[in-house]
Amino acid sequence: MDYVSNTEQERQQMLKEIGVEAIEDIFDSIPDEVKLNRELDVSEGMSELELKRHINKIADTNISLENYTSFLGGGAYDHYVPSIIDHLISRQEFYTAYTPYQAELSQGTLQVVYEYQSMISELTGMDVANASLLDGSSATAEAILMASRISRNKKVLISSALHPSYREVAKTYGKPKNLDFVEISIEDGVTNLEELEDNLDNDVAAIVVQYPNFYGSIENMEKIKQLKEEYKKVLLIVVANPIALGLLTPPKEFGADIVTGEGQSLGNTINYGGPYLGYLACINDRKFIRQIPGRIAGATVDVDGNRGYVLTLQTREQHIRRERATSNMCTNEALNAAISTIYMATMGKKGMKEVAEQSYKKAHYLADKIDELEDFEVVNTDNFFHEFWVKTKLPVKKVLSSLKEEKILGGIDISRFEEEEGILISVTEKRTKEELDNLVRLLEAM
């Protein structure tokens, strides 16, 4: 099976027009020494029916959230995704389109990006947002690079309560630029602010904290704001879960200069980690806007004075500025941004709040119950959003594997990141009281 339309006869006709005898002739420009003189060692093609059977059979060996109750989070959250989203982004006009190079025939995509930027700005409290980056981790890395360019500094104070993978990606990105990452340790599940203070000086490019942080805790943002404000050049980067911002005060109010993070929780399916989308927003300052990585859509008018949308401020970008671009970003996560746009529009003012509040209340209900159990202790009982850190005297691996036998994915074994121990439990609005009580019952019985 292939997707070639032309028939043999049509091919012959075309070859004649071109003036060659056979298709192979056109490939004559490839020297023999690099020509492949065998068939590719790839399997035979399949009909659609065989393909579906083949893949379904493989897929069936997965254990999936369809029939397992999940308490896994750690940057990928199992929130409810309204039906209409997939119906809308399945319109071919959206999902098969390219980057809107011809704005006049791409107003759909462009307006969606503009709406996305508007809602991300509102949610974070910031003034300007871009059209998306590749994921939360790389967006964090890009934000750090951006901060370093703006402040012309290389030292980055990064909270150890920032997602371990985000820290790793940030370092991968920062290394070629000789960024100097200072990891601020954690205490009781939050960043040690004394240590932060000790390391602060005017050589610091940025402070990077997560809100809520990797362990689910809400940092002392007010204190961070105070610290930051003592040093004019230091930027504050807040990596925020946008769902939490339905309930929590926007980072802007705590002095954030750049807010970034993972947009998955806004309507994107869990999908084993991708495609997700990184969002990035900053304050309204020319120095900042000129340094934003990635695409930005803006409103303008056409020759008749009618409103329309275009990609704008492109002189930051690689296709114009090449080696002087703010980033190499080209393809981003436009369809995921469209998903998040439709999600935010559907949930709206009330729904964004309700999702956050329900997640909060259910998580706290569960944490309180678990904290009462003898063998378990919640590290951050009070100050978490919808994810919390449980320590236990029992072997974590055994706890989680017994739960799996009961069709429960009980949380993340924190030791997988080789820094701390315990279980990271995440609760979204999808979890029912019955599921929470069941988990408590099982833990109690261990």
Place this chain on the structure above:
Amino acid sequence: MDYVSNTEQERQQMLKEIGVEAIEDIFDSIPDEVKLNRELDVSEGMSELELKRHINKIADTNISLENYTSFLGGGAYDHYVPSIIDHLISRQEFYTAYTPYQAELSQGTLQVVYEYQSMISELTGMDVANASLLDGSSATAEAILMASRISRNKKVLISSALHPSYREVAKTYGKPKNLDFVEISIEDGVTNLEELEDNLDNDVAAIVVQYPNFYGSIENMEKIKQLKEEYKKVLLIVVANPIALGLLTPPKEFGADIVTGEGQSLGNTINYGGPYLGYLACINDRKFIRQIPGRIAGATVDVDGNRGYVLTLQTREQHIRRERATSNMCTNEALNAAISTIYMATMGKKGMKEVAEQSYKKAHYLADKIDELEDFEVVNTDNFFHEFWVKTKLPVKKVLSSLKEEKILGGIDISRFEEEEGILISVTEKRTKEELDNLVRLLEAM
């Protein structure tokens, strides 16, 4: 949860415009004596998430063809449905549209119907087809009523090898018109043509045979044609499986005046029996065309001379002719007809043939193997298309229930129709050799 857009404030504003105080006031025109003075005894509404969980839980108790191998047919066939069909008919412009009353804003639907009529005509060999009827059984009934109106006769010779449910529906429809159904018995899985001949006279409105018939057999169509031609007024109605017509000679060549049947096999999912679609096609004769039930689309031109499509010959229909209409047909099975249109276009000249041939070959492979088994005998070994009648000394119910334990739906227990005994086994191109061999192995071991 509901789908009402207006807010309470908007409702108040509207009430003011109307000039009433409360919504209830508008319902004052309903006399108290018939007003419901309690709430409906229907459950509380559900959010989308609850709904999906609720229904999935119920659905999980079904045994489905997803993981059972099915040899069930009997008018509902498990052919392969190409992916693109659902993508295309899921475009809201198709599936949420009404009957194309405003032709100028419904050219999509209308052209699809025109293409459907064209391909149904070609497939059956007939000259004119309508836009669809409710299903195969009611289409057969409508064809019989149509034949009776044309011939002005009441006697209908109906083959007992016509699907039992179709015969029942035909009688339900025929009774108020005092049609006189004479059932012609079967012999070796085909219609007893001597008996047919004996009953033929000039009072007969129509002969009704199925092609292939309920037992899968291909009737002696040539003989039927000869018999029919001896009586000028007698019409021949052929109820045909359109998939079979990819391989079999079109009924027109055997003298059919009306060809009708079930269109499900053309790309419609099995869906527990509906929605399916009845198709109906006839010869190009004014007397016939004037008597066609249901809608018909036709090509015409607009005021600028450009080609376009409309519903036409509407003076046959209920909304114009009311009690003098050819039928009460209003809503038909337009979306299913669209599915079948896309199916026929996708399969095309070669695919229609290949599906039919593969089904034929696989069915014959299986029948030959089963016929070799000691306890089983195929009634119609040679002359069937893709479905055959197996008799067995073993208790049919036990045979089928043991197969079910092996995740096989082994066929239809013919005794459910209270006429004959045995198993009706259907094989489509989807069944693999492995599945066929496995069935044989299991039957052999019984």
Place this chain on the structure above:
Amino acid sequence: MAEKLIIDYSSSGRKGYSLPPLDVPDINIEDNLESKYVRKDLNFPEVSEVDVVRHYTALSELNYGVDSGIYPLGSCTMKYNPKRNEDIARIEKLTQIHPYQSDDDVQGSLQILHELKTDLAEISGMDEMTLQPASGAHGEFTGLLIIRKYFEDKGIEKTKVIVPDSAHGTNPASAVMAGFDIVEIDSNEQGMVDLEKLKEAVDDDVAALMLTNPNTLGIFEKDIKEIADIIHDVGGLLYYDGANLNAVMGYARPGDMDFDVLHLNLHKTFSTPHGGGGPGSGTVGVKEFLKPYLPRPLLVKEEDKYYWDYDRPKSIGKVHGFYGNYGVLIRAYSYIKTLGYKGLKKTTENAVLNANYMKAKLKEDFVLPYEENSLHEFVLSGIKQKEKGVSTLNIAKRLLDYGQYAPTIYFPLVVKEAMMIEPTETENIETLNKFIDTLKIISKEIEDNPEIVKNAPHNTSVRKLDEAKAAREPDLKW
């Protein structure tokens, strides 16, 4: 804009499908099958998958759906079709089941169907329902056959069905198919059944009166109890055409109005998509005494087990090859479960509110032939505009130019130049205002520049189509 026919994309040798290779030993079919049964050729398109996708995508763009905007077809209840219902109707465990699987195999589906019919019976006030009829008209036919069979069973001969002049065309057509003669009665000045005329028309031959309530003018027949008595007094039955149930859910039930038989159009009130003309579902409800006559099989629940009961000796027989339009029924179930009793009532309230709001706003510009309280829909007359030489048809076509669908026109027949408007509850005040404003603009155009309306539509993919030519020179296939 025009899109050619799929056959015109054909190119010999192109393929749009793929099948697994034949895995049983190949045979020469003509060795088995006499060659006269082997088809010689099939002139079908030969196109690629891309061709098919692009062609039908292009055709879809020539259409207008509910997601495109308001669809105010009176009597058609073109409400929003919830996307979640589409998802649910595609759950494989629900769709991948064969109608001849045993009842044990499909208890889940039978539970859904049983809960659905129980809810529908409660909503309409009936005692039992069949899910078999596949459309409203099919439901009417089924209902009338039940009436016929009932009288036959009782040994009573009845030949006539009374139908008001405002009735939908399917009513008389169905009654004729069920073997009855039609007696049409005129409406009174308020657009309702004229009790005097009804009394005159009624005699012992009357098997049934068919009524929709509110009627096709959107007006509730307030004398319904008296009407029922008149019919019942001569031993006749009352048939309810459920096309307008959206006007009364939670407020009144046909069963309580003494209707004996009814059908419900699930593709109207219960939000299942119209699909460009179908599929629908016209489930039929009856009062207890008519239960024996329902089509077979009937879905029965016994001690938490569901099964199809075929042993129904008095049944009219089957009206559908299987059990009805199952996929449509699943969607209706999903809708009712979503709304619950509160949502159903709110639906009706807002359908009625929206219609009355539009009526209040539009009656200045168009003649409102019946001032009566109307519920979920109302009928305007274009006679004033007709005086300027502009017909209701012209107005309808002009609406298309403004990117909005037109109301039902020239129905009911009792209103000249009728425009029958039913907004449904899923429209909001802005979309209503937009439609109202557009009609007002057109009304103004008729004053100032009637030609632009008379020659409409101008902006559609084709302009006004020649229907006479289509009928005179039928071109029904390529």
Place this chain on the structure above:
Amino acid sequence: MAEKLIIDYSSSGRKGYSLPPLDVPDINIEDNLESKYVRKDLNFPEVSEVDVVRHYTALSELNYGVDSGIYPLGSCTMKYNPKRNEDIARIEKLTQIHPYQSDDDVQGSLQILHELKTDLAEISGMDEMTLQPASGAHGEFTGLLIIRKYFEDKGIEKTKVIVPDSAHGTNPASAVMAGFDIVEIDSNEQGMVDLEKLKEAVDDDVAALMLTNPNTLGIFEKDIKEIADIIHDVGGLLYYDGANLNAVMGYARPGDMDFDVLHLNLHKTFSTPHGGGGPGSGTVGVKEFLKPYLPRPLLVKEEDKYYWDYDRPKSIGKVHGFYGNYGVLIRAYSYIKTLGYKGLKKTTENAVLNANYMKAKLKEDFVLPYEENSLHEFVLSGIKQKEKGVSTLNIAKRLLDYGQYAPTIYFPLVVKEAMMIEPTETENIETLNKFIDTLKIISKEIEDNPEIVKNAPHNTSVRKLDEAKAAREPDLKW
């Protein structure tokens, strides 16, 4: 035609979502959370489900997708996106898995990913692949970090990356992000790497040369082996930008051309949809000696078990939070399994055939700056038309008026008034002819009536947009 913003549909109190009621005991959040952390308000739209559906449906109608027609963007490989791949990427057993489930839980998905990377390695001639990069540029960055790390590990200092002037902007941008200095070299008269200039540019500081082959003019760098030798001789490495792999599948492999590192754009060659600008996938392949430096974790198969290997001390580290754009990878897998080795080769053949056919037909009307054999794409110049005062931008906009998308314009930079045309294999001779004819019509319009071209587009939902104003007075949110 214009569609207002979603916020402009907002009406206080409207709701488009539904959630189950809270089933745990309710608490007052402010009892737990200091009030300074509790958000005071959120100015988000308040709209109904119907509003959302209609709004985004309306927006979609202002867009053009591959199913709308030809999309001849050079370098972008806008081929048909098979619908079956969309279905497969939505199988719940594949999508409803969490990235922190144990490897044991997700052996099925890991098998798919492993088979995919094995196939991609075979197609491109590399020894090992990482699936982590989420776009082409991300792949370039990853590849260059690998090169950097390799030299670091070997203790060799290298600072420069050579990039031809015809290279895509991401090439130099990625190299700079990876900490290198850029040396740009001019192409020769045939549009290929100028060997003399290359030799001049090369020295011991050169870490890598980045090349795409065929290059952005669609021309195969026939001296590739010599180029490789020049680079390898100074200890540098060869980087292959895989954006143009559609030109050579089954005919030649970058690995056999002595490239050491490459990325593949699965959203080009392997048919995954572009989504209006993403998501994509830029999987990176390397030769054996670079394997230790690949991002961690690396997918490994051991005795029929698949697992993520994190224990990779020489790795550059992670470049993605999880494992890459899994949903895109699933689609690419589905595509490769569908085509098989024969289909892949046929794909390339027809992509090349289509491009050469168009080139043959269009070179009469437009200047063809490089006569060389080109493969899957070619670049025309609008300089002749420019003399009449009509720019390539004008021509592009005029194409939109004819309902077709425009080619890539003003790229590569080496061609003045460039139009870079890549039809892909999924177009057929009719759609090619239609596009060719349209360009010929426009070419004629430029002779006869250049104004109509200069003022294009005329038929789109908005006309030519003022980009300068957009940049001068940024309006980036509502």
